[in-house]
Amino acid sequence: MTSSFNPPTRTLMGPGPSDVHPRVLAAMSRPIIGHLDPAFIDMMDELKDLLQYAFKTENALTLPVSAPGSAGMEACFVNLLEPGDKVIVCQNGVFGGRMKENVERCGAQAVMVQDAWGKPVDPDKVEVALADNPDAKALAFVHAETSTGACSDVEALCALARQHGCLSIVDAVTSLGGCELRVDDWGIDAVYSGSQKCLSCVPGISPVSFSERALDLIGNRHSKVQSWFLDMNLVMGYWGSGGTRAYHHTAPINPLYALHESLVMLKEEGIENAWQRHRLNHRALAAGLEAMGLSFLVEQDYRLPQLNAVTVPQGIDEAAVRKILLNDYNLEIGAGLGEFAGKLWRIGLMGYASRKENVLKCLGALDATLQQLGADIDGGTAVAAANSLYNSR
Numbered sequence: 382m383t384s385s386f387n388p389p390t391r392t393l394m395g396p397g398p399s400d401v402h403p404r405v406l407a408a409m410s411r412p413i414i415g416h417l418d419p420a421f422i423d424m425m426d427e428l429k430d431l432l433q434y435a436f437k438t439e440n441a442l443t444l445p446v447s448a449p450g451s452a453g454m455e456a457c458f459v460n461l462l463e464p465g466d467k468v469i470v471c472q473n474g475v476f477g478g479r480m481k482e483n484v485e486r487c488g489a490q491a492v493m494v495q496d497a498w499g500k501p502v503d504p505d506k507v508e509v510a511l512a513d514n515p516d517a518k519a520l521a522f523v524h525a526e527t528s529t530g531a532c533s534d535v536e537a538l539c540a541l542a543r544q545h546g547c548l549s550i551v552d553a554v555t556s557l558g559g560c561e562l563r564v565d566d567w568g569i570d571a572v573y574s575g576s577q578k579c580l581s582c583v584p585g586i587s588p589v590s591f592s593e594r595a596l597d598l599i600g601n602r603h604s605k606v607q608s609w610f611l612d613m614n615l616v617m618g619y620w621g622s623g624g625t626r627a628y629h630h631t632a633p634i635n636p637l638y639a640l641h642e643s644l645v646m647l648k649e650e651g652i653e654n655a656w657q658r659h660r661l662n663h664r665a666l667a668a669g670l671e672a673m674g675l676s677f678l679v680e681q682d683y684r685l686p687q688l689n690a691v692t693v694p695q696g697i698d699e700a701a702v703r704k705i706l707l708n709d710y711n712l713e714i715g716a717g718l719g720e721f722a723g724k725l726w727r728i729g730l731m732g733y734a735s736r737k738e739n740v741l742k743c744l745g746a747l748d749a750t751l752q753q754l755g756a757d758i759d760g761g762t763a764v765a766a767a768n769s770l771y772n773s774r
Protein backbone atom coordinates (compact mmCIF):
# COMPACT_ATOMS: atom_id res chain seq x y z
CA MET A 382 0.00 0.00 0.00
CA THR A 383 1.25 3.46 -0.81
CA SER A 384 1.54 5.49 2.37
CA SER A 385 1.58 9.22 3.12
CA PHE A 386 4.25 11.29 1.44
CA ASN A 387 6.76 12.73 3.90
CA PRO A 388 9.33 14.90 2.15
CA PRO A 389 12.83 15.32 3.58
CA THR A 390 13.57 18.62 5.33
CA ARG A 391 15.85 20.58 3.01
CA THR A 392 17.45 23.98 3.04
CA LEU A 393 16.43 25.55 -0.28
CA MET A 394 19.14 27.79 -1.68
CA GLY A 395 18.47 27.41 -5.38
CA PRO A 396 16.64 29.62 -7.87
CA GLY A 397 13.27 28.93 -6.20
CA PRO A 398 11.25 27.65 -4.52
CA SER A 399 12.90 29.13 -1.45
CA ASP A 400 12.49 28.09 2.16
CA VAL A 401 9.03 28.75 3.54
CA HIS A 402 8.71 30.05 7.10
CA PRO A 403 6.81 27.78 9.53
CA ARG A 404 4.31 30.60 10.06
CA VAL A 405 3.46 30.51 6.36
CA LEU A 406 3.10 26.72 6.31
CA ALA A 407 0.95 26.90 9.43
CA ALA A 408 -1.29 29.54 7.82
CA MET A 409 -1.85 27.17 4.93
CA SER A 410 -3.18 24.41 7.17
CA ARG A 411 -5.98 26.57 8.61
CA PRO A 412 -9.55 25.49 7.83
CA ILE A 413 -10.75 25.95 4.30
CA ILE A 414 -13.70 28.30 3.80
CA GLY A 415 -15.65 29.18 0.68
CA HIS A 416 -14.09 31.44 -1.91
CA LEU A 417 -17.05 33.80 -1.59
CA ASP A 418 -17.26 33.59 2.22
CA PRO A 419 -17.33 37.15 3.62
CA ALA A 420 -14.34 36.30 5.82
CA PHE A 421 -12.42 35.18 2.74
CA ILE A 422 -13.36 38.34 0.87
CA ASP A 423 -12.04 40.46 3.75
CA MET A 424 -8.79 38.49 3.51
CA MET A 425 -8.69 39.14 -0.26
CA ASP A 426 -8.98 42.89 0.34
CA GLU A 427 -6.10 42.75 2.81
CA LEU A 428 -4.12 40.70 0.35
CA LYS A 429 -4.51 43.39 -2.32
CA ASP A 430 -3.35 46.07 0.15
CA LEU A 431 -0.37 43.94 1.12
CA LEU A 432 0.56 43.40 -2.52
CA GLN A 433 0.32 47.15 -3.15
CA TYR A 434 2.70 47.58 -0.22
CA ALA A 435 5.15 45.03 -1.62
CA PHE A 436 5.03 46.46 -5.15
CA LYS A 437 5.07 50.06 -3.84
CA THR A 438 2.06 50.94 -5.92
CA GLU A 439 -1.40 52.39 -5.60
CA ASN A 440 -2.57 50.54 -8.72
CA ALA A 441 -6.16 49.40 -8.18
CA LEU A 442 -5.59 46.40 -10.43
CA THR A 443 -3.13 44.59 -8.16
CA LEU A 444 -3.96 40.98 -7.41
CA PRO A 445 -2.60 37.44 -7.20
CA VAL A 446 -3.16 35.38 -10.35
CA SER A 447 -4.11 31.82 -9.36
CA ALA A 448 -1.17 30.15 -11.07
CA PRO A 449 2.64 30.34 -11.08
CA GLY A 450 4.87 33.17 -12.27
CA SER A 451 4.66 31.97 -15.86
CA ALA A 452 0.92 32.67 -15.77
CA GLY A 453 1.56 36.17 -14.45
CA MET A 454 3.88 36.67 -17.41
CA GLU A 455 1.23 35.40 -19.78
CA ALA A 456 -1.44 37.56 -18.09
CA CYS A 457 0.57 40.72 -18.81
CA PHE A 458 1.14 39.89 -22.46
CA VAL A 459 -2.29 38.55 -23.39
CA ASN A 460 -4.12 41.43 -21.75
CA LEU A 461 -2.02 44.22 -23.25
CA LEU A 462 -1.29 42.87 -26.72
CA GLU A 463 -3.48 42.39 -29.75
CA PRO A 464 -2.65 40.74 -33.05
CA GLY A 465 -0.38 42.94 -35.17
CA ASP A 466 1.15 44.83 -32.23
CA LYS A 467 4.89 45.27 -31.99
CA VAL A 468 6.84 44.82 -28.77
CA ILE A 469 10.49 45.43 -27.97
CA VAL A 470 11.70 42.47 -25.93
CA CYS A 471 15.04 42.51 -24.14
CA GLN A 472 16.82 39.24 -23.66
CA ASN A 473 19.82 38.67 -21.39
CA GLY A 474 18.97 35.20 -20.13
CA VAL A 475 16.29 32.51 -20.16
CA PHE A 476 13.25 34.56 -19.30
CA GLY A 477 13.48 37.19 -22.05
CA GLY A 478 13.16 34.26 -24.46
CA ARG A 479 9.89 33.28 -22.84
CA MET A 480 8.64 36.85 -23.25
CA LYS A 481 9.31 36.55 -26.98
CA GLU A 482 7.28 33.31 -27.06
CA ASN A 483 4.40 35.06 -25.33
CA VAL A 484 4.47 38.03 -27.70
CA GLU A 485 4.42 35.79 -30.77
CA ARG A 486 1.61 33.63 -29.43
CA CYS A 487 -0.47 36.81 -29.11
CA GLY A 488 -0.03 37.30 -32.87
CA ALA A 489 2.26 40.23 -32.17
CA GLN A 490 5.79 40.90 -33.39
CA ALA A 491 8.79 40.81 -31.05
CA VAL A 492 11.74 43.07 -31.87
CA MET A 493 14.62 41.59 -29.89
CA VAL A 494 17.32 43.53 -28.06
CA GLN A 495 20.02 41.04 -27.10
CA ASP A 496 22.58 41.32 -24.35
CA ALA A 497 25.06 38.68 -23.27
CA TRP A 498 23.91 36.33 -20.53
CA GLY A 499 25.24 37.69 -17.25
CA LYS A 500 25.01 41.33 -18.38
CA PRO A 501 22.16 43.69 -17.54
CA VAL A 502 19.90 45.00 -20.31
CA ASP A 503 21.78 47.84 -22.03
CA PRO A 504 19.63 51.03 -22.03
CA ASP A 505 21.57 52.42 -25.01
CA LYS A 506 20.56 49.48 -27.19
CA VAL A 507 16.98 49.83 -25.97
CA GLU A 508 16.96 53.51 -26.89
CA VAL A 509 18.13 52.67 -30.43
CA ALA A 510 15.44 50.01 -30.77
CA LEU A 511 12.76 52.41 -29.53
CA ALA A 512 13.91 55.09 -32.00
CA ASP A 513 13.98 52.56 -34.86
CA ASN A 514 10.49 51.27 -34.01
CA PRO A 515 8.25 54.27 -33.31
CA ASP A 516 5.21 52.02 -33.78
CA ALA A 517 6.17 49.74 -30.86
CA LYS A 518 3.45 49.41 -28.25
CA ALA A 519 5.45 48.09 -25.33
CA LEU A 520 8.93 47.47 -23.98
CA ALA A 521 9.34 44.20 -22.06
CA PHE A 522 12.27 43.10 -19.94
CA VAL A 523 13.28 41.11 -16.88
CA HIS A 524 14.31 42.99 -13.74
CA ALA A 525 16.11 40.13 -11.97
CA GLU A 526 17.35 37.49 -14.44
CA THR A 527 17.25 34.32 -12.36
CA SER A 528 19.21 32.35 -14.97
CA THR A 529 22.31 34.55 -14.49
CA GLY A 530 21.90 36.74 -11.40
CA ALA A 531 22.01 40.03 -13.35
CA CYS A 532 19.91 43.01 -12.29
CA SER A 533 18.69 45.51 -14.90
CA ASP A 534 17.91 49.19 -14.37
CA VAL A 535 14.12 49.25 -14.32
CA GLU A 536 13.86 52.96 -13.64
CA ALA A 537 16.01 53.92 -16.65
CA LEU A 538 14.33 51.43 -18.98
CA CYS A 539 10.80 52.48 -18.00
CA ALA A 540 11.74 56.15 -18.46
CA LEU A 541 12.90 55.34 -22.00
CA ALA A 542 9.69 53.46 -22.72
CA ARG A 543 7.62 56.42 -21.57
CA GLN A 544 9.66 58.92 -23.61
CA HIS A 545 8.88 56.84 -26.68
CA GLY A 546 5.20 56.42 -25.89
CA CYS A 547 5.51 52.74 -25.00
CA LEU A 548 4.05 50.73 -22.16
CA SER A 549 6.50 48.89 -19.94
CA ILE A 550 6.10 45.22 -19.02
CA VAL A 551 8.45 44.08 -16.25
CA ASP A 552 9.25 40.58 -14.96
CA ALA A 553 9.74 40.97 -11.21
CA VAL A 554 9.40 37.29 -10.34
CA THR A 555 12.73 37.09 -8.54
CA SER A 556 13.05 40.76 -7.60
CA LEU A 557 9.88 41.35 -5.55
CA GLY A 558 10.84 41.39 -1.87
CA GLY A 559 14.54 40.77 -2.54
CA CYS A 560 15.77 44.04 -4.00
CA GLU A 561 14.53 47.57 -4.61
CA LEU A 562 11.41 47.69 -6.77
CA ARG A 563 9.15 50.74 -6.99
CA VAL A 564 6.28 50.22 -9.40
CA ASP A 565 4.78 53.73 -9.18
CA ASP A 566 7.95 55.79 -8.79
CA TRP A 567 9.56 53.98 -11.69
CA GLY A 568 6.45 54.17 -13.90
CA ILE A 569 5.96 50.46 -14.57
CA ASP A 570 2.74 49.71 -16.52
CA ALA A 571 2.49 45.96 -16.04
CA VAL A 572 4.46 43.84 -13.60
CA TYR A 573 4.28 40.22 -12.52
CA SER A 574 5.97 38.23 -9.82
CA GLY A 575 5.91 34.82 -8.16
CA SER A 576 5.09 33.60 -4.68
CA GLN A 577 7.98 31.15 -4.27
CA LYS A 578 11.05 33.34 -4.70
CA CYS A 579 11.75 36.28 -2.38
CA LEU A 580 8.25 36.24 -0.89
CA SER A 581 9.05 32.75 0.44
CA CYS A 582 5.55 31.46 0.01
CA VAL A 583 4.48 28.19 -1.58
CA PRO A 584 4.65 28.13 -5.40
CA GLY A 585 1.60 28.53 -7.59
CA ILE A 586 0.56 32.17 -7.20
CA SER A 587 1.61 35.14 -9.31
CA PRO A 588 1.09 38.68 -8.00
CA VAL A 589 0.47 41.16 -10.83
CA SER A 590 -0.17 44.89 -11.02
CA PHE A 591 -1.34 47.10 -13.88
CA SER A 592 -1.17 50.91 -14.13
CA GLU A 593 -4.18 53.09 -14.97
CA ARG A 594 -2.82 53.42 -18.49
CA ALA A 595 -2.64 49.65 -18.85
CA LEU A 596 -6.08 49.26 -17.32
CA ASP A 597 -7.60 51.68 -19.87
CA LEU A 598 -6.03 49.72 -22.65
CA ILE A 599 -7.34 46.41 -21.32
CA GLY A 600 -10.83 47.86 -21.03
CA ASN A 601 -10.80 49.20 -24.60
CA ARG A 602 -9.43 46.31 -26.59
CA HIS A 603 -10.57 45.66 -30.16
CA SER A 604 -10.31 41.88 -29.77
CA LYS A 605 -11.07 39.57 -26.87
CA VAL A 606 -8.16 38.51 -24.69
CA GLN A 607 -7.11 35.17 -26.19
CA SER A 608 -7.06 33.48 -22.77
CA TRP A 609 -10.40 33.23 -21.00
CA PHE A 610 -8.79 32.36 -17.66
CA LEU A 611 -6.32 35.26 -17.67
CA ASP A 612 -8.65 37.93 -19.11
CA MET A 613 -8.43 40.67 -16.47
CA ASN A 614 -11.79 42.06 -17.58
CA LEU A 615 -13.32 38.81 -16.27
CA VAL A 616 -10.95 38.17 -13.36
CA MET A 617 -11.93 41.58 -11.98
CA GLY A 618 -15.47 40.33 -11.50
CA TYR A 619 -14.01 38.29 -8.66
CA TRP A 620 -11.02 40.37 -7.55
CA GLY A 621 -12.22 43.89 -8.40
CA SER A 622 -13.11 46.16 -5.50
CA GLY A 623 -16.45 47.67 -4.64
CA GLY A 624 -19.16 45.77 -6.47
CA THR A 625 -20.48 42.32 -5.92
CA ARG A 626 -17.97 39.56 -6.26
CA ALA A 627 -18.91 36.82 -8.62
CA TYR A 628 -17.52 33.40 -9.29
CA HIS A 629 -14.84 33.36 -11.94
CA HIS A 630 -12.73 30.39 -10.85
CA THR A 631 -12.22 28.77 -7.47
CA ALA A 632 -9.34 30.65 -5.85
CA PRO A 633 -6.51 28.57 -4.34
CA ILE A 634 -7.86 29.35 -0.89
CA ASN A 635 -5.23 27.88 1.43
CA PRO A 636 -2.25 28.96 -0.68
CA LEU A 637 -3.72 32.47 -0.53
CA TYR A 638 -3.71 32.25 3.29
CA ALA A 639 -0.02 31.43 2.92
CA LEU A 640 0.61 34.40 0.63
CA HIS A 641 -1.25 36.66 3.05
CA GLU A 642 0.95 35.44 5.91
CA SER A 643 4.19 35.84 3.96
CA LEU A 644 3.21 39.41 3.05
CA VAL A 645 2.24 40.17 6.65
CA MET A 646 5.73 39.01 7.60
CA LEU A 647 7.27 41.21 4.91
CA LYS A 648 5.36 44.19 6.22
CA GLU A 649 6.35 43.43 9.82
CA GLU A 650 9.98 43.42 8.78
CA GLY A 651 9.59 46.46 6.53
CA ILE A 652 10.33 45.98 2.85
CA GLU A 653 13.37 48.28 2.88
CA ASN A 654 14.78 46.19 5.74
CA ALA A 655 14.15 43.05 3.71
CA TRP A 656 16.11 44.54 0.78
CA GLN A 657 18.94 45.37 3.18
CA ARG A 658 18.93 41.90 4.72
CA HIS A 659 19.23 40.35 1.26
CA ARG A 660 22.18 42.64 0.49
CA LEU A 661 24.00 41.87 3.75
CA ASN A 662 23.68 38.10 3.39
CA HIS A 663 24.80 38.34 -0.22
CA ARG A 664 27.91 40.26 0.84
CA ALA A 665 28.75 37.66 3.45
CA LEU A 666 28.24 34.82 0.96
CA ALA A 667 30.39 36.64 -1.59
CA ALA A 668 33.14 37.21 1.00
CA GLY A 669 33.20 33.48 1.72
CA LEU A 670 33.11 32.38 -1.92
CA GLU A 671 35.82 34.82 -2.90
CA ALA A 672 38.02 33.71 0.04
CA MET A 673 37.75 30.18 -1.35
CA GLY A 674 38.88 31.51 -4.74
CA LEU A 675 35.53 31.21 -6.52
CA SER A 676 34.26 34.02 -8.74
CA PHE A 677 30.94 35.48 -9.80
CA LEU A 678 29.53 35.55 -13.31
CA VAL A 679 28.07 39.04 -12.89
CA GLU A 680 30.04 42.24 -12.21
CA GLN A 681 29.52 43.59 -8.73
CA ASP A 682 27.45 46.62 -9.78
CA TYR A 683 24.75 44.49 -11.43
CA ARG A 684 24.72 41.52 -9.08
CA LEU A 685 21.47 40.40 -7.55
CA PRO A 686 21.77 39.73 -3.82
CA GLN A 687 19.16 36.99 -4.01
CA LEU A 688 20.68 34.96 -6.88
CA ASN A 689 24.40 34.29 -6.90
CA ALA A 690 25.84 32.76 -10.06
CA VAL A 691 29.21 31.28 -9.13
CA THR A 692 31.79 29.69 -11.41
CA VAL A 693 32.61 26.00 -10.89
CA PRO A 694 36.34 25.36 -10.29
CA GLN A 695 38.35 23.70 -13.09
CA GLY A 696 37.98 19.94 -13.30
CA ILE A 697 35.05 19.71 -10.89
CA ASP A 698 31.82 17.95 -11.85
CA GLU A 699 29.25 20.48 -10.69
CA ALA A 700 26.42 17.94 -10.56
CA ALA A 701 28.46 15.70 -8.23
CA VAL A 702 28.85 18.64 -5.86
CA ARG A 703 25.13 19.37 -5.85
CA LYS A 704 24.42 15.72 -5.22
CA ILE A 705 26.69 15.65 -2.15
CA LEU A 706 25.18 18.88 -0.85
CA LEU A 707 21.69 17.45 -1.20
CA ASN A 708 22.39 13.98 0.18
CA ASP A 709 24.80 14.82 2.97
CA TYR A 710 23.69 18.33 3.97
CA ASN A 711 20.05 18.44 2.84
CA LEU A 712 21.06 21.57 0.99
CA GLU A 713 19.75 22.43 -2.46
CA ILE A 714 21.59 24.84 -4.76
CA GLY A 715 20.85 25.39 -8.45
CA ALA A 716 22.67 24.41 -11.62
CA GLY A 717 23.63 26.68 -14.51
CA LEU A 718 21.20 26.96 -17.42
CA GLY A 719 21.74 27.10 -21.18
CA GLU A 720 25.28 28.03 -22.12
CA PHE A 721 26.22 27.90 -18.41
CA ALA A 722 25.14 24.30 -17.81
CA GLY A 723 28.03 22.54 -16.06
CA LYS A 724 29.88 25.83 -15.55
CA LEU A 725 27.91 27.64 -12.86
CA TRP A 726 26.06 27.13 -9.65
CA ARG A 727 23.16 29.37 -8.79
CA ILE A 728 22.98 29.96 -5.06
CA GLY A 729 19.73 31.56 -3.99
CA LEU A 730 19.39 33.72 -0.92
CA MET A 731 15.72 34.40 -1.34
CA GLY A 732 13.25 35.55 1.29
CA TYR A 733 13.30 33.36 4.39
CA ALA A 734 16.34 31.53 2.99
CA SER A 735 18.36 34.77 3.17
CA ARG A 736 19.70 34.22 6.69
CA LYS A 737 23.12 34.15 8.30
CA GLU A 738 22.81 30.50 9.31
CA ASN A 739 22.12 29.52 5.69
CA VAL A 740 25.08 31.52 4.41
CA LEU A 741 27.40 29.82 6.89
CA LYS A 742 25.91 26.39 6.26
CA CYS A 743 26.24 26.72 2.50
CA LEU A 744 29.81 28.01 2.65
CA GLY A 745 30.87 25.29 5.09
CA ALA A 746 29.26 22.53 3.05
CA LEU A 747 30.59 23.79 -0.27
CA ASP A 748 34.09 24.26 1.16
CA ALA A 749 34.20 20.74 2.61
CA THR A 750 32.73 19.18 -0.53
CA LEU A 751 35.14 20.92 -2.87
CA GLN A 752 38.07 19.85 -0.69
CA GLN A 753 36.72 16.29 -0.64
CA LEU A 754 36.68 16.29 -4.46
CA GLY A 755 40.21 17.68 -4.66
CA ALA A 756 39.31 21.11 -6.07
CA ASP A 757 41.99 23.75 -6.28
CA ILE A 758 40.54 26.18 -3.72
CA ASP A 759 41.66 27.90 -0.54
CA GLY A 760 39.98 25.41 1.76
CA GLY A 761 38.89 26.29 5.26
CA THR A 762 38.70 30.06 4.74
CA ALA A 763 35.13 30.66 3.59
CA VAL A 764 33.18 30.55 6.84
CA ALA A 765 35.70 32.76 8.62
CA ALA A 766 35.54 35.33 5.81
CA ALA A 767 31.76 35.47 6.00
CA ASN A 768 31.84 35.70 9.78
CA SER A 769 34.30 38.54 9.68
CA LEU A 770 31.99 40.41 7.32
CA TYR A 771 29.05 39.93 9.71
CA ASN A 772 31.22 40.98 12.66
CA SER A 773 32.58 44.08 10.92
CA ARG A 774 29.20 45.79 10.90
Ligand SMILES: *Cc1c(COP(=O)(O)O)cnc(C)c1O
Pocket residue numbers: 397449450451452454476523525526527528552554555575584585
Ligand atom coordinates in the same frame (compact mmCIF):
# COMPACT_ATOMS: atom_id res chain seq x y z
C1 LIG B 1 10.86 31.65 -11.75
C2 LIG B 1 10.74 32.71 -12.79
C3 LIG B 1 9.66 32.77 -13.68
C4 LIG B 1 8.60 31.71 -13.77
O1 LIG B 1 7.93 31.51 -12.58
P1 LIG B 1 7.18 30.11 -12.32
O2 LIG B 1 6.53 30.33 -10.99
O3 LIG B 1 8.25 29.07 -12.32
O4 LIG B 1 6.22 29.90 -13.41
C5 LIG B 1 9.61 33.83 -14.57
N1 LIG B 1 10.55 34.78 -14.58
C6 LIG B 1 11.62 34.75 -13.76
C7 LIG B 1 12.64 35.83 -13.82
C8 LIG B 1 11.74 33.71 -12.83
O5 LIG B 1 12.79 33.67 -12.03
